[in-house]
Amino acid sequence: MIRIFKVKPDHDNIRVDRWFKINISKIPQSLIQKFLRLGKIKVNKKKVKNNYRLYKNDKVYIYDINIKNDLKKDLFLPSKELVKSKENEIIFNNDDYIVINKSPGVAVQGGTKSFKNLIDIYSKSKFFENSKPYTVHRLDKETSGVMIIAKNRKYAQLFTSLFRIRKIYKTYFAICVGEIKNIKGILIDNLEKKEKNKKIYEKAITNYKVLNKNSQFSLVELKPLTGRKHQLRKQTSLIGHPIVGDDKYSTTQKKTKKLMLHASSIKFKINGKNLEYTANLPDHFLKFLKSTNLNYLSI
Numbered sequence: 572m573i574r575i576f577k578v579k580p581d582h583d584n585i586r587v588d589r590w591f592k593i594n595i596s597k598i599p600q601s602l603i604q605k606f607l608r609l610g611k612i613k614v615n616k617k618k619v620k621n622n623y624r625l626y627k628n629d630k631v632y633i634y635d636i637n638i639k640n641d642l643k644k645d646l647f648l649p650s651k652e653l654v655k656s657k658e659n660e661i662i663f664n665n666d667d668y669i670v671i672n673k674s675p676g677v678a679v680q681g682g683t684k685s686f687k688n689l690i691d692i693y694s695k696s697k698f699f700e701n702s703k704p705y706t707v708h709r710l711d712k713e714t715s716g717v718m719i720i721a722k723n724r725k726y727a728q729l730f731t732s733l734f735r736i737r738k739i740y741k742t743y744f745a746i747c748v749g750e751i752k753n754i755k756g757i758l759i760d761n762l763e764k765k766e767k768n769k770k771i772y773e774k775a776i777t778n779y780k781v782l783n784k785n786s787q788f789s790l791v792e793l794k795p796l797t798g799r800k801h802q803l804r805k806q807t808s809l810i811g812h813p814i815v816g817d818d819k820y821s822t823t824q825k826k827t828k829k830l831m832l833h834a835s836s837i838k839f840k841i842n843g844k845n846l847e848y849t850a851n852l853p854d855h856f857l858k859f860l861k862s863t864n865l866n867y868l869s870i
Contacts, residue, residue: 578629587614588621590631599647601681601688611636647681649692657692662717663848664698667726670837671718672850675829678712693720707731708739711801713816716743716834717850729841734798739839743793743803744782744852746831746859747812748821751789755780758806762799775799777806783865788815790865803832815859829855 582590588603591612604621606612613632614623625631657677663670673689681688693704704720705727721727733739756779761772776796783790789812793803804820807813813821815831833856838847860866 572635574633576631576633578625578627578631580627582625583627584624586621587612587619587623587625587631590625595633599681599691601647606636610634647687647691649687649695653687654692654695657689658696658698661698662850667723668719668721668730669693669698670848671720673710673715673718673834674853675713675715675855679706679709679718689720698722708734708798710834711804711830711832713830714832714834715850715853715856717741717837717848718834719837733839737796739837741795741834742836743795744833744835744856745791745793745803745807746815746856746863746865747789747791747807748787748815749789749812750784750786751781751791751810751812753781758810760806760809762802762805764800773797773799775802775806777803785864788863788865790860827855827859829859831856831859 576594578585578590582593585593587607588600591603592598600621603612607619607621610618611634613619613634614625615630616632657671660671660674661669662672671689677692678688680690690704690706693699699722702722704722705724707719707721707727707730710716710718719730721730730739758775758777758779760775762775764771764773774797778794778796780792781789782792791807793807795802799805801820804814804817808817808820816827816829817832818828833852834850835852836847836849838845840846
């Protein structure tokens with residue numbers, strides 16, 4: 572069964588995912604993205620992404636969608652134990668946001684490849700009883716470390732704005748394959764990504780400092796000045812020193828399945844007050860450093 576909807580003037584320039592929630596059903600974002608990926612939702616008979624903007628008189632085609640059946644298959648309901656374990660990762664909490672030390676292995680949001688996700692988990696938490704979690708930035712599923720989740724739209728917009736104007740400063744630690752010769756420097760690259768079957772290049776800038784190294788590995792501090800997708804993983808790979816455990820951008824032999832990339836600290840200013848939050852290194856990171864004889868006591 573195909574249903575066809577003509578976009579009304581009052582929905583001109585609206586995102587297709589938001590249009591769907593207003594006009595069809597307020598289902599999870601992950602399920603809308605799945606429908607778009609599978610071609611069950613099309614615009615003018617063409618597949619589009621969730622951020623595609625509709626214009627008046629566009630036609631939205633909906634193919635064979637059974638909301639109740641699909642929702643049952645895709646809805647993620649975290650257990651009380653899982654919610655509690657993620658609450659234990661909170662390192663700061665107030666009325667407007669939380670800061671967590673994210674463990675690896677859990678995606679920030681649900682998607683076509685990620686079922687279990689932090690947003691669905693924290694939406695069931697006591698810390699969001701009178702609010703809901705808003706993402707303001709991302710960490711890759713396998714990356715650990717400090718992360719902000721807003722509790723209201725006002726602070727979600729504030730943090731998003733601060734990230735956009737580059738007034739939020741993040742520091743990462745990474746263990747890279749091989750010995751990086753230069754102790755410090757700056758990585759500047761035009762990183763490629765695909766959008767609507769077109770190649771787009773985005774400038775990526777990262778300051779780096781080698782904290783310790785041997786003939787096999789380098790412990791590196793990374794401070795990105797831009798926020799491109801997989802920026803640190805791509806840039807370290809481009810200089811021939813991919814991050815240990817990276818199965819996407821590294822072809823080297825790995826000694827661990829876990830990605831050795833950790834967001835250590837984040838700092839910014841709100842209402843004239845300087846704020847900084849730090850996340851301790853996870854056990855798997857510390858164990859790998861110890862096994863490779865890299866000194867980590869100073870970080």
